[in-house]
Amino acid sequence: MSKVLYERDGRIARITLNRPEVMNAIDDELPVELEAAVQRADHDPEVHVMVLSGAGKAFCAGYDLTFYAEGNGSGEVTQPMPWDPIKDYQCMWRNTQHYMSLWKAMKPVICKVHGFAVAGGSDIALCADLTIMAEEAQIGYMPARVWGCPTTAMWVYRLGPERAKRMLFTGDKITGREAADMGLVLNAVPAADLDAEVEAMAERMAAVPINQLAMQKMVINQAMEQTMQATQRLATVFDGITRHSPEGLTFKQRAEAVGWKQAVAERDSGTWDWTANGPLPGANRP
Incomplete structure (x- = not known):
């Protein structure tokens, strides 16, 4: 069964994380399938905008710790000592680039968050162009307390240094309403209104020609990309160190x-x- 679903609905591509039995937790395959779906939409001349969501009770609960703890996957989240930092870096850098396909795509991506977007799930949600949350949904990077550093570094690019420090010095989870008030996400609405809110935004954007959307996205992203790759490389190295400190x-x-x-x-x-x-x-x- 596909771990990321893809459907085109007129000018809108719908991409859905599809591991609902584990709240769409991340394993080796999910990031790869995510990027494949994004590229499929980006290369489809009929698609103007993408909507990313999660099946089941949550958007994404982060990395599937049980999956990796049982020795599954290729990444060896915690290796036997002595630790091989390059092997760790290669694995996590690949995942970071899979998530960043959302950012790098020419076409805009709206992320719809219900339930949770936590730990690695927040990395995915914050790589989208616009993120809209249910008011009571939660977002945070709890491994900042121990055992993690967000490899995409999107917290600082969305919040600025002081608010990013407030989140990553505590590892707190916050509600969608708090995230919107802080400026981390575009908007938060009651859960019953989330689908309608995202659909209205997607339909409004889908009426714009693809070349206009692509040019606006590239100009805005360029203003942030001068330091982004260097910051993400450092964060990815530190993420490995946190698991082997x-x-x-x-x-x-x-x-x-x-x-x-x-x-x-x-x-x-x-x-x-x-x-x-x-x-x-x-x-x-x-």
């Missing part, structure tokens, strides 16, 4: 001992000291 290895050991769900809950709630490998004094366990 002393704290990153402690996190993996904790996950092996108590399960990923509890380790992630301890990380996200801030109740565990990853340097001392024990609960923080006075912290309430999740």
